[in-house]
Structure formats: structure tokens, C-alpha cells
Amino acid sequence: MELEISKVPFSRYGSYFVFSIDPKSKELLLRDVHGGDESESKLFKIDVIKKGKSVPYSVNVSETKLTLTGIESPSDQINICISEEDMVHIEGRGIGLRFNAVKTRYDNVLRFDSNQWEYHFYSKEIKMMFSLIEGKVVLNAPWKIVGNENIAMEVEPQGDYMHFVIENYKTVWRNKEFTSYEVAQKKVDKCYEKWVNSMTEVPEEYSSSRELASYITWSCVVHPQDRLTRYAMYMSKNWMYNIWSWDNCFNAMMLSTNHPQLALDQLLLFIDNQDDSGIYPDFINDKFSSFSCCKPPIHAWAFNILRKNNNFFNKKEVVELMYESLSKVTKYWLVHRRKNKGILPLYNHGNDSGWDNASVFHSGIPVESPDLAAHLIKQMDILSDMALELGKIEEKDRWKSEADDMYELLIKRLWKEDGFSAILHDLEEKEIPYRNSLLLRLPIVIGYRLPLEIRDNIVKSLKEDFTSVFGLTTEAYKSSLYQENGYWLGPVWAPVMYIIIDALNSYGYSSIAKDYAKRFCNATLVGGMAENFDPFSGKGLVDPAFTWTSSVFLMLAREYL
Known part of the structure; x- marks a missing residue:
């Protein structure tokens, strides 16, 4: 190549x-x-x-x-x-x-x-x-x-x-x-031949994307040094040379099949640097770990996928280690990110969600957003299952109770007849008027809890408001805030595609999931392994050599094409 x-x-x-x-x-x-x-x-x-x-x-x-x-x-x-x-x-x-x-x-x-x-x-x-x-x-x-x-x-x-x-x-x-x-x-x-031979096979028409994704993931790893206690797959070696605490999950999922130790190391890096309060750093490099912001709690979901991909992650010592760390980070959100139990946990900045400039954050901060509650509900449901597996019956019941309470609060506070909304917490609570962000459709990740009418409402909105040639736009394309190269205000992003495709496939919409997977993989034929893509031309935007895009392509190609 x-x-x-x-x-x-x-x-x-x-x-x-x-x-x-x-x-x-x-x-x-x-x-x-x-x-x-x-x-x-x-x-x-x-x-x-x-x-x-x-x-x-x-x-x-x-x-x-x-x-x-x-x-x-x-x-x-x-x-x-x-x-x-x-x-x-x-x-x-x-x-x-x-x-x-x-x-x-x-x-x-x-x-x-x-x-x-x-x-x-x-x-x-x-x-x-x-x-x-x-x-x-x-x-x-x-x-x-x-x-x-x-x-x-x-x-x-x-x-x-x-x-x-x-x-x-x-x-x-x-x-x-x-x-x-x-x-x-x-x-x-x-060294490279061994790596590329370990990457998943893909249909012939995507062979160029496989070659590029294989090279980018291989070449973006750095060796342990100082703060980096393990081998780390950086997001890029262009200008985003750190490892972030949700980007790492997608790279770990891709690596889990044939490189399980390296996959686990992407998660353990953040456990090694986990704060006493429970929160993971926003990002880490060899010099320092940053806690200025954080990233959404998708880590239990990611670890569950690792466990499905490879029995290496089902070893008791691995499950115990992950359970303790995931419990701590979940408690952080429950204790330090909500004013009282009458509201849902809050994002203090758009960066905390991973969707830095999404329209949900245009009115101000902090924000009570349904995606955060949904991620936490899923995380607590998974923790409940892990507690049962580890014989921690009281903790199993406590996680289940916390998840139930948060689900009731999510529906009560943020569900409207036509979809989910978000709330700005200033001197008083105000419903945020901007409701055209794909972020507000992410409660599909708890489709196993949602009534059919809510699931169908979300899927209908995905199809009518967000579906483009190359995937899902991050802001509805008819929205006045939509921008072709607007970062989280329009372009197609790999992690969101994978999260939503996985949810759709899990909760009864497998044909739609497969269609979205193909659309995204087609984007890589046009725009390479860019940080994000123009939804209608497929042009690669921002950083042209990104690892989580590469990892998501390799996973979607293996699982859906």
C-alpha cells in the first residue's frame, strides 16, 4: 500500500x-x-x-x-x-x-x-x-x-x-x-506482516479500507513510558496523540479477538490512572493524565463485548478487576454528578459526553441529558449481572435497584410524546429548545427496557431525520444548526455508528443495523479512516488517520458485511 x-x-x-x-x-x-x-x-x-x-x-x-x-x-x-x-x-x-x-x-x-x-x-x-x-x-x-x-x-x-x-x-x-x-x-x-495477518478478513471491495485500517491501528501504538503504564493505541499520530477514555473502548473491542492482552491494556491504562473519586481521566499520554473533562460511561458495555469476543476476558481475575473499577466510576456519576436523587446525573461540559459542540450544549451547562442516563442504566444492569456472577448478591440487588430508579426518572423527566429532551441546570431548570441532535436518540442503547412505542419512535426518527448516504448525521440534516463540517453538528462519526448499530441489531432491527453498517463502511472507501465524514459526499474530515474509525470499520466489516 x-x-x-x-x-x-x-x-x-x-x-x-x-x-x-x-x-x-x-x-x-x-x-x-x-x-x-x-x-x-x-x-x-x-x-x-x-x-x-x-x-x-x-x-x-x-x-x-x-x-x-x-x-x-x-x-x-x-x-x-x-x-x-x-x-x-x-x-x-x-x-x-x-x-x-x-x-x-x-x-x-x-x-x-x-x-x-x-x-x-x-x-x-x-x-x-x-x-x-x-x-x-x-x-x-x-x-x-x-x-x-x-x-x-x-x-x-x-x-x-x-x-x-x-x-x-x-x-x-x-x-x-x-x-x-x-x-x-x-x-x-x-512485525507488520504478523499484525496485518491478524486483522479480520473483509469482502474484496473493502480490501483497500482493510489495508489502511490495519496500518493505522498498528502504527499508532506507542510503548509504555512514565504515565503510560502499558502499550497504548493513540487516536492518531497526526495531532491527536493521546489515548482518550472512550476512544480506547472501540480500539479494545477491535483488538479483543486476536490481541486480547493489548485490548485489555487499553482499559487497564485508565484503571491504573483512575482517580480516588472513581472517575477515569479524560485522556492520558506519557507525561500526564487530564481530568479537566471526562467521557461517557460506556465502559461496561465495551467490556461485555470483549467478553463475547474472547474467553480471555471471562477469567475470574479479569472480571473481578473490571467489576471493582467499573463500580467506582459508576459511583462517581451517581454521587458527584447530580445535586440530589430527584434529578439525573449531569454533564458539566459537552466534552464530558464526547460530543463536544453538539446542539444539546448550545444553551449552556450543566446539562441533564438522556444519553448519559441511558449509558449509566446499561452500565448498572451489566454490573448487576457481574455481581451475581461473582457471588455479590447484595451488590447485584443494589445495582438493579439503582438502574430501575434511574430508568423511571429518565422517562419521567426527559421523555416527551415525540422524543427525548434535555434540561439545562442554571439558577432554575430550563428545557433545552434544541432537540435535533442524534445524542437525544442514544437511549436506544437500553432498548431492552424501553416500551416498543418508544423504540419505534427513536428508529423512525433515525430513518427520517438522520439517515444519509454514508450513515447517521449527528445533527438532523434539516436542522438550522446542521453544518457539513461541523464536528458534532452533522458529520458521521464511527463510535456513534457502532453504538447505535449494536443496539439496533440487539433489539429487533437487524436489517436496519446491517444497512447502516454498509453505509459507514462505504464512507471509508471515499474518505479513508478520517476522524469523521461528510454524510452525503463521504469526504474525510478533520484528522485523516484515526484509530477508532479504523477499529469500527474492521468490526462492522467482520460482523455485518
Whole structure:
């Protein structure tokens, strides 16, 4: 598969190294995704050179190799592979590379050995070792009191060939023997081949989507470091390089069939960082976990799907661990997110729902929304079943009672004759006038509790108000608030599609579920694995290389196509 790295970054499983082409400047970049998406990722701007002068080149990228070819002399070529998680091998014939550091004040480079140079990226708290195996290096790095004024390192062939290695580490470089470039390339090829062979098979017409989804999910994993206690599948290595606490659920579900430990690790990362109050972080990266917001309580539902997919998750010790953590996060919503038992739990911000700018939040905050109550009812019903399985009879009854009470309150407070509504809690309660968000149809997730007339009402609204060529719009397309590229005000999103399709299939609407699954999978043929899609053209929007889109495609293709 040929990648367009201005859209889909070149990286590998476990690595923080990323090669990209800046879509605006068209510059080739070596980046690093430590520190999360608020941290600058650009390390070096890269030029192709011959005898010290920049030359034009073309770029060809597969899943495991980046090749730069001289336009004036096609025999001039550079090959790049990320052979190991923290190691890049680069070989060249006829041409070389100039690395121009994108530096901050204290960043500096020093000679480590006769053919080695250590670069200190001060603001990111990482170090890099450049090791020359064959070739020659010219370093232009004038010192200016506390750091190099600028840093430009030129690496070119000695004779006709060059080979050097770049490594990434935190404190101390460990001496090692380097393999040839050929051996390094074979190593990463084998790693990717094993991964792609483990991905689900799909109908032939979706083979290109399978290839792209397989690569994105593989290449977006980073290795454990600091706050990241386990391997984490980031949402993207473009600019959303964190792991979020509902995105992780969809990636875990996809991984559960053939990569159960990695799947479980996506959930355990948040258990490792769970607050004493019970809430999971909004997101985590290697540097910190953020509690500024949170995400909706879909985790018990996700874990249930993991259990259906693989008996690995039915081991008693796994169930016990998940039960304790899910109990804590559910109690957080019951205790800390409602004023009293006469109202439902509240979202304090649109980000808490995962639907950041949905119309439900246009009147203000906090919001009493039916999707939150529905997710919690489902979570408590699942916890009740888990408690019974674990012999915790009193807890089983308590969860069932809490779920029953919340269901009655949901219908009493938010169900109207024509659908669900939401309430703004300000000095006094006010019904929110905006009722065209798909968010208000998410109580379909508790279709097993809803009367038939309410289920049918929701499904009728889905078909009449939200169904588009490529799935369900997140704002009714006839709404005055609908926007083609409006984030949660129109575009089709992978997680919502999966949640609703799963509910429809579970509660008597399997033919509709299958139709929606096919519509979404068709979107990937047009817009790739984008963060979201234009509902009517299928154009990929925002981030063009997203993991939960990839995971949802792979699951829907396996389950419905």
C-alpha cells in the first residue's frame, strides 16, 4: 500500500518517532509524539542533499519503508525504516540528508564519540543519538551561551553509500551492535506482516479500507513510558496523540479477538490512572493524565463485548478487576454528578459526553441529558449481572435497584410524546429548545427496557431525520444548526455508528443495523479512516488517520458485511 504521509503519518508499532510531510509547507519532517498533543512534535525539517546542496526528490511510502528518490538522477535513493520502537535506520546511495533542528532555547547537540552525536531536546525531555555507520557528517551548530544558535546536520555518502541510525531515549544511551540496513528492514517487515495477518478478513471491495485500517491501528501504538503504564493505541499520530477514555473502548473491542492482552491494556491504562473519586481521566499520554473533562460511561458495555469476543476476558481475575473499577466510576456519576436523587446525573461540559459542540450544549451547562442516563442504566444492569456472577448478591440487588430508579426518572423527566429532551441546570431548570441532535436518540442503547412505542419512535426518527448516504448525521440534516463540517453538528462519526448499530441489531432491527453498517463502511472507501465524514459526499474530515474509525470499520466489516 502506498501512503500519502501528508495525511497518514509514517511510523510503526510502539514508536514515538513519526515522519510526516507538512500539508502547508510541504516540508518533510521527523517528529516525536512524546508529551501529548499540546507538546510540539516537530524535531527536524529534512532536506535531500547532494554534495551539500538541496536537490529535488520524490517520496514513496509503504507501511514499513519510506523511500526518497532523486528526481534528476533516479539511481540516487534513500531508504528509511523504523526498525525498532526507538530506532530509525537510514541508508542512502548518491544523495544524503540535512537535518534542520526545530529547536527551543536550551536544545543542543554534542559530540558523544568519534562517529556519534547526542541531541538534547530539552523541552520534550528526550535525547537522540545519531550514530554514523558509513558515510560522512558535517555539523553546523554554533554555540550561544545556553544552547546551539541553530543546528543543521548533513549526512552524506562516503563514496556512494551511507548508513546511519537515530535512536530515541530518556536518560542514558546503551551501547549496542547495529545490524545492516537490510536486516533492520526485514525486522520491521516481519512485525507488520504478523499484525496485518491478524486483522479480520473483509469482502474484496473493502480490501483497500482493510489495508489502511490495519496500518493505522498498528502504527499508532506507542510503548509504555512514565504515565503510560502499558502499550497504548493513540487516536492518531497526526495531532491527536493521546489515548482518550472512550476512544480506547472501540480500539479494545477491535483488538479483543486476536490481541486480547493489548485490548485489555487499553482499559487497564485508565484503571491504573483512575482517580480516588472513581472517575477515569479524560485522556492520558506519557507525561500526564487530564481530568479537566471526562467521557461517557460506556465502559461496561465495551467490556461485555470483549467478553463475547474472547474467553480471555471471562477469567475470574479479569472480571473481578473490571467489576471493582467499573463500580467506582459508576459511583462517581451517581454521587458527584447530580445535586440530589430527584434529578439525573449531569454533564458539566459537552466534552464530558464526547460530543463536544453538539446542539444539546448550545444553551449552556450543566446539562441533564438522556444519553448519559441511558449509558449509566446499561452500565448498572451489566454490573448487576457481574455481581451475581461473582457471588455479590447484595451488590447485584443494589445495582438493579439503582438502574430501575434511574430508568423511571429518565422517562419521567426527559421523555416527551415525540422524543427525548434535555434540561439545562442554571439558577432554575430550563428545557433545552434544541432537540435535533442524534445524542437525544442514544437511549436506544437500553432498548431492552424501553416500551416498543418508544423504540419505534427513536428508529423512525433515525430513518427520517438522520439517515444519509454514508450513515447517521449527528445533527438532523434539516436542522438550522446542521453544518457539513461541523464536528458534532452533522458529520458521521464511527463510535456513534457502532453504538447505535449494536443496539439496533440487539433489539429487533437487524436489517436496519446491517444497512447502516454498509453505509459507514462505504464512507471509508471515499474518505479513508478520517476522524469523521461528510454524510452525503463521504469526504474525510478533520484528522485523516484515526484509530477508532479504523477499529469500527474492521468490526462492522467482520460482523455485518
